[in-house]
Structure formats: C-alpha cells, structure tokens
Amino acid sequence: MAYPKQYRYTKEHEWVDARGDLATIGITDYAQHELGDVVFVELPKPGTKLETGKTFGTVESVKAVSEIYAPASGEVLEANAELHNTPEKLNTDPHGAAWLIKARLTNASELNGLMDAAAYEAYIADKGKEASA
C-alpha cells in the first residue's frame, strides 16, 4: 500500500494529514499489518486534549493491544465513529476511510520533526531487514 506523499509519519507508526492547524490522524498500513485482524478501537471524545507523545487511544487485534500516541499537541474535534462497529476497516483502508481522529493542533510546526513518506518507507524497510536478518 502506498504511503501518501502529503502525510507525515511517526516512529510509532501513526500518520498525520495536516491542513494548517487542522489534522487527520491514523495508523499506517505497516501498523495494521503488524497488528493483524483489528477487532477493537477505543478513541477519545471531542474536546479531549492531545499531548505530543502521550497515548490517546487503543487499537486491538485478536492477539495484541496497541496504544496510539499523539504526534502533536492539540484538541480532538472528532473521532471516527465508523470504527466502533467496523474496526476491521483499519486492515483494509488505514490511510483513508479508517482514519482515527480529526484534531486542531496547537502548533502545527511540531510536525516538522516527523518523517515524510520516503523517510518512513526507508524506516520500515530497515525494520523488515532486522526481522529477517
């Protein structure tokens, strides 16, 4: 699956699509693949404060529990209600319809420290090599 060029990526496998201070946040295709069949998603209510690097939600597969970390500080505007009943969408469309939250960022320049698509692809390719060494 392609990693959208306009997104920014964290080492913990979240993506951010920011337009000014408005951002959509999700987990990457690599993350959903590592997790396997996603069966449960827990997301914050609108108004919840996000703090960079702090957990704001949980995604669970049959086998694993994974915390999701805020890539930047801000406030939650909307959580993706679709994922409540159809968490498996995270396995098929993690970069699109299965976004997790929309947020207003406190300081969009925080995202400058994140990876672009090319850097993220190199990062996960490295992880792949480690795993099969």
Next chain:
Amino acid sequence: MESVTTPPISELRKTALNALHRRRGAKMVNFGGWDMPVEYPSSGGLIAEHKAVRGSVGVFDVSHMGDIRIRSGAKLRGALAAVQHISMNDASKLAIGQAHYSAMLYPEGTFVDDVIVHRLGEDDFLLVINAGTREKDINWVRANTRGFDCVVEELSDAYTQLAIQGPRAVDVLRKLTDTDLSAIKNYWFTHGTVCGLKNTLIARTGYTGEDGFEIYVPSDAATSEKVWNQVMEAGREFGIIPCGLGARNTLRLESKMALYGHEISDKINVWEAGLDRYCKMEKGDFIGRAAVERAKAAGLTRTLIGLEMIDRGIARDEYPCCNEAGEAIGVITSGSPSPTLGKNIALAYVPPSYSAVGTVLYVEIRNQNCKAQVVPTPFYKRPKLASTSNATKTA
C-alpha cells in the same frame, strides 16, 4: 502504535520449517525462545486460520514441542514405574497405542509441565512436552527417574511435528497414508507410512478442540518441507491453510485447554486448575501426590472460571478481576476475542464463591471496570458427528 521490538533472530531457535515459513511470508514472533509463525497473512490471517480449523482443516508446525522417550532398562517395568512416579495420570491404564493427558508435578502439587503420555510399547513411553519448558522438563525427568531401571532419551530435535487439525483433517491425511485412520480413535496413535515415510507416528491428538492428527517425521529440512508441501497439496480441495500460534491460542482457549505459564504454572496446583480428573490419587504414590491431597483437604482458595464480556472491551492476560464492590478478587490468565463465538472470552482465577455460572464480575481494562459474567466452559465444544462417535476423550 507502540514500536515492535524484534529480538535478535540469531538467538532464537528455529524449526526445520523456519525458512519455508519465512518464504511464505508468515509473521514471525519469539515464542518461548523460538522463532515461530504467529499468523500467515497469505492464509488471510488469524481469524481466517481459526475458522478454517473449526470449519474444515488447517496445518500447524508444532516442531518446537519437545519429546522425551522413557523405555526399559535391563528389566521390564522400569519405564512404567518411572512414568508413574513423575506424572499424575495412571499410565498403567494405557494400552499400547494409546495416549493421555497428564502432568508432571512438583512436590508442592504445582506444575512442572503438562504432557501427553503415549504408550509406545509394553515398557516404552513418549512424553510430548511444551517448547518453553523443554530444558527444565528434561532435567526434571532425568533427575527424578535416576532410581528407576529405565533409559531416558530426549528426541525433541529428531522430529518435525505437524498438527493437521479440523473436521476434514482425516480426509487430508487419508490421501497421504495407507493406514486405516478410522481405526485410530481420539487420543490413540499408530505407526504407518505417511508421504512415503515408513514407521511414522500418527496420533489423533491436538490442541484445538477439533478432530485432527499430529504426525512426527524426521526433522531434516528437505523431508520436513516435502511433507508440509504434500499436506498442503492434499488439503487443497478442502481449503487447507497454514496456521500460526495465534490461531492455535484462540482455538485452545475456546476449548479451555490449559497453557503453561497461564492456566497452569509452578504457582498453581492441580485442584485449582480443575485438572483433578487427570490426577489419579488411587494409582499409588507419585511426585506431588501428598501436596495435592493436602490441598484437596484444605479446600480451594481459587478456581479457574470462564468469563464472557458483557461490556465492550477485551480481557487480556494478567488483567485484574473485581467484584461488584470493586475489590480485586482475581486475575485473568488468558483472554481474547473468540472468533467462533463472536464474543470476548477469558479464563480467570477467582475465589470459589465467585465461580457460579451467571455471577457478574468486572475486568479492569485500562483503569475501567468492564462488566463480565461467569459462563460454562469449555466455551466451545465440537459437534459430535456420527462418523466420529467413538471419539471419546481418554481421561
């Protein structure tokens, strides 16, 4: 998402099929020091694998399991006496070609490991043990059979063990052997030619709660891959898929089969684990017997129960269990979504006063108490088919 830390692969042990799993794109994990497939994305992943085993057939590489053979020394009966001494079930009741579930206990009545004991001959036994406890088990067996006239051999690395599991497992294996499989009842075994390999151990055993077979073939990579590929080929018409340890875990959990380090351990005794039907007090003395007797007389302080979540949330291993007053009263030993039932299920240790079916309990999930209730176990029982009506489990 939390970063996935990968231990150095070089330090992990590998089965003979490791390269094949990797070539086929299996997702690998460290399981008790072994580099093993947890799921096969090419099979559709864990849930698809689980459903294949319940509905038709799947194949697992379980070569990480250990094997210990105990056979006669100079005189006959030495091996039987040794097996009787180190395990809690009554091996004297086994016919040649029969196997049973048993366990090796510490003098405290807690678990060294659970084992399947196969009677290969009059005074010749094969114990199949867990991967994560191999070294501990073999040391325990050697140390505690020293006074007996028997020979103990570890054969763990000699075999590739494949588990072909599911209602169509018999149809798959039938194509690969001239052995009459219908003559092998549940928890019995025989030796026959499989994939052209003579004298292969074929056991009607497994860890899925489904009908199925485990076969033991020589552990060189060429033979192991050949057999794996022939099983896959023979199973194609039944939709066979390779399965990983993830599905193995959800399958065994639905069937309430114990996993060492979870439902059983060196801290948990036979009565608490509810495995006393496999513990034959009347057979004579064995290691742990006195402690088990004392524990029985003293009464239970905790017992293993099945839970089904009522609230949204998945109970996981080691999450605390609370009563309605919010007091911590127990702990989850295994928890997962159940692909067969479409519910979130768990096993937990709680005081007997909370063990009645229907009792409402709460599981603490990320600082929130989520409602659950005690349900009958096993969570899943395979339908009895007319053709396998004599498949009674040997206690």
